[in-house]
Amino acid sequence: MKYLIILAIGLSTITASSQGNKEIKNSKNEKDMKVLFVLTSHDELGNTGEKTGFWVEEFASPYYTLLDKGAKVTVATPKGGKAPIDPNSDTEDNQTEDTKRFHKDEAAQKVINNTVKLDEIDSNDFDAVFYPGGHGPLWDLANDGTSIKLIENFNQQEKPIAFVCHAPAALKDVKGTDGEPLVKGKKVTGFTNTEEEAVELTEVVPFLVEDMLKKNGGVYSKGDDWAEYVLVDGNLITGQNPASSGLVAEKLYDKLK
Template sequence: MKILFVLTSHDELGNTGNKTGFWIEEFANPYYKLLDKNVDITVATPKGGKAPIDPSSDTEDTQTEDTVRFKKDDAAQKVINNTEVLSKMNPKDFDAVFYPGGHGPLWDLSKDEDSIKLIETFNKAKKPIGFVCHAPAALKNVKAENGEPLVKDKKVTGFTNTEEEAVQLTEVVPFLVEDMLKENGGIYSKAGDWEEYAIVDGNLITGQNPASSGMVAQKLFEMLK
């Protein structure tokens, strides 16, 4: 079983002067959940090389069993510091694709042509495509085979407007995930803020927030079994 993880290359949090990137927990939990089931994982980013970590996901109060394991795991550190270049990835080599979140994807993966084409190819092949938290941003410009937005008439979730308000970045981000999914015709639903929530519609799996990353990975794995 081979799964491609796609992370952001973007590390600037708008015009704030602060850094962003991918959210450690949203990578680490699914990574180990799948790795421990002997899944072969490849990690790619638009630019290749070192994937930027969102500093907000590396504070004491965001630590979990998986993030602690990740920090002590030399092999995983090597993977994150030497990601593959997304444009060189062939969807035929993988059984599924998974996008961890963090605010970075709002800026790069939402409009990255290689990412868009990759998701469209996976979808056409009916292979599982999973996204968590801010990662559904990568679906913004993805089309279904009929030319409509991929999420149109599909049950989806993603980081909520109220969660974005809670982290005080509503005015910083280029768009709100919840609004974008609704504008693209998605049938959006959510649980309470910060609660675990993931939803499946066909081969599309979306999770609401960092707490939902493991659930998305589990559903992805079950779809492949």
């Protein structure tokens, strides 16, 4: 009997130790998550003479959502160096708790001012990729060969690929493993035609995100204008507008857990 009691205590100790090791391992895996953010380098709003770039909320909300969960975030742009902020996203009316945090965060400012050049990035070094929007991607990332190949590599590796608002523009010429447009037959969303009309840029942008996704065979749907709306189809995650950016990051995180 004494032997059985000792044996039982020993087995309990081993089990508890194994569970503890598992918890430590899981915690370590979460902290080891590496996510690539790809921002635009383009800052000219067509021929209007006005500036554009990336939308601050669409960077800040996902950035802090993932950073606070222990992810390591690297930010890249086609040209490297300072990523341009769309001045319209920096007005008082467009401030959120995350954008306010961003503007007080010297480390985040340093990241934005010193982005890695996109052609120096290897998809093998990351677990997922996230594309914030702003109008800039319509001009550069939509046609950038390095970005296109990078997304295709992430997709081939079955890693999460996430886009919000105008960032699905980067999917315009991306092919899936079958050689067809990557979005073909997949549930997708992005900045709506009516939202573009509301900001009076329908005739300025090179193409409309909603129209492009439909043309490429995407099963496009949308929520109310400016309301949070996110779709997940396999490893592809898309959000409709700035309000959707945080939820896109949450869905990406769920894929990585």
